[in-house]
Each structure stands twice: as C-alpha cells, then as structure tokens.
Amino acid sequence: MDDWAPRWTAWERDNVGLQVGRADHPGRRVRVTLDVTDDVVDEAISRRADLIVSHHPLIFRPLSSVTGADPVSRLVLRLAERQIALFSAHTNLDAARDGVSFALARRLDLTDLRFLAPLRTTLAKIVVFVPAGHTERVRDAMAAAGAGVIGAYENCAFTSSGSGSFRPGPDAAPFTGTPGRLESAEEVRLEMICPRARVDHVVRALRDVHPYEEVAVDIYDVQNRDPNAGMGVIGTLARAESPSAFARRVKSRLDTRLLRMAGTGTRRVRRVAVCGGSGSDLIAEASRAGADVFVTADVRYHTWHHLPPGLTLIDAGHWETEQVIVPVIVQHLQAMARQQRASLSVFHTELITNPVRSL
Helix, strand or coil, X not given: CCCCCCHHHCCCCCCCEEEECCCCCCCCEEEEECCCCHHHHHHHHHCCCCEEEECCCCCCXXXXXXXXXXXXXXXXXXXXXXXXXXXXXXXXXXXECCCHHXXXXXXXXXXXXXXXXXXXXXXXXXEEEEECCCHHHHHHHHHHCCCXXXXXXXXXXXXXXXXXXXXXXXXXXXXXXXXCCCEEEEEEEEEEEEXXXXXXXXXXXXXXXXXXXXXXXXXXXXXXCCCCEEEEEEEEEEEEECHHHHHHHHHHHHCCCCCEEEECCCCCEEEEEEEEEECHHHHHHHHHCCCCEEEEECCXXXXXXXXXXXXXXXXXCHHHHHCCHHHHHHHHHHHHHHHCCCCCEEEECCCCCCCCCCC
C-alpha cells in the first residue's frame, strides 16, 4: 500500500497507515472497506479476518483514552481484543495514480486520464559530485532508494563533467590526493529528482557507495508538478452526450438514486473532471482544464451560486464517489500477494457503510 499510495503524500493533518495492531502481526485474511463500523468489525470477526484495510481512518483525532466509552475507542478496543489489525489509506490514496479519482473516472467510462491538479510541493533535486568512473554505481544506489522517477520513467538522471578542487586536512584520509596539498580531480555532477520524504534515505544510500570520505551533496526544493501524485482526474468520453444523459450515466454507474446538479453548461459532454469525495476546491481547476462537467461530492450551498461559465457540476455523494476504490484495493492487494507469493485472502466487505439513505 505504501508503494502505491506513499504516506508522505497525505494531507498534513490526516492520519494514515497502521492504526491498530503490531507491525509484525501475521495477517492472512483481509477485509477491505471504505469505513470502519461496528457491522464491519462484526463481519471481520465472523470471517476470521486478521486485518481490515479501510479508506477512511478510524482514528482521525488523538484519543485521550481507549475505554469503549465513545464510538471510536469502542471500535479500537474491539479490534485490539480480537487481534484484528487496521490499516488506513486516506488522502494519500486520493492523491495516488490509480487511486480514488482514477477508479471513479474509470467507473464512468472515461479514458485518456491525467491528474486534474498535480501536487507541487512533494519533490526535491539532489545533486552529488562523483569522481569519474563511479557515477553509475552512485546513480543506481540513488534510484534504488527512490530517486529518479519521472512519470512512467525510472532511473532518470542528468550528468555533466567538470573539475573539482580540494585540499585534504592533516587528519583526512582522502580517496585521492595528499593531505595539505591543493588537489583537483575530474568529477561528474549527478542530478536526480526525489520525493522530499525520501531525501534522507537517498542521501544515506548514495553515501554508502560513494568513494569519497566527505561527500559534496546539494539539496534543492523544486516547484515542479509531480506527475505521480495529484488530486482529481480529467478524462474523455468515447462519444459526446447530453448533460442529462451523462447524469443518467453517473446514477447508473454509481448505483445512486439521487444527484445534485447545477450549472450553465448546455453543450454536449465530452471532457469530464472528477474528484472522489470532497472535491469542490477543484472547481476552478476543472474549468481551466476545459471540463464540460465536474463530478464530486459535499458541495456547499453557496458554491453552487458561483460556478464558472459553461461548467456543469454534479454532486453524486461522498460514499458513492469513493466506494469505487474498494474493489480496486482488493485487486491491488491480490496482485501484490501473487507477485510476492504470499498466502493472502483478500475480500471487500459485503456491507453498505453509507450512513445516508435516499428516500
């Protein structure tokens, strides 16, 4: 899950990862759910599950006690007593490629998918100076530690040659040169992009294989859009259709009887933006991207009054726009289990955890 939806992409006030249980807890039977409720825990117990994987965290705010006196601590206590671990992937799964919004877009039959709003503050540039002949080893170590990923490409790096100068001190043990004498050496400037959360790990990895006693490393913050993380998705329908026909598509694909819909858009729908869950902050992004329709949830009343010209907005419900990720999580974990030859049974909950009912 961390490879797919790294925790460092989560909203800073979110709470993701292992919430209940020990990290070395042996799990063989997994239940996947959007929400953790008493009924979901009952189901996990009856199916002898070792682990629940949820999208919405159970523990979102710090607990002052775990006594069962309130709904959250009661569920935490039940899980602990039954030795059922809980792992949650929330806003990091919202921001992941093939995450929540990608699942929603595919459920609505959109193609040519890309992030609506790629993240901008997640990357750094690491520059290290390497003696000629050692560049490949250092580059590969940095790549193995998580640097050099740009979109669908790995091990991406840039090198330039030059001359480095240094004077080893009396207590130095230089790779080349003599203490007390000004030296120069042919060096390669090696540059790689890196997730900010992985910088320390990458620097440790490069130091482990670098031949120099003292390694010159520069670290820069960059404002590049991250092609591997973002919020919302925009895509294209195979054939244009009317707004009312597209609304029927949304109701059918998400199995909901109720939509909220408004806007000045009357043109036929071809470009569609989506954001599972609460995504109304992306309305302007959807308009700038040329979307005819934006599908999301939890739209506040006054937001409906100020829609960009030409954009139709559909509020399809929080649960409805996010529950599409549950079978995707199951498929992902099953694929990882096969790849690692792990004995793991993964199923999604058979329960509807949506607390809202349409009458």
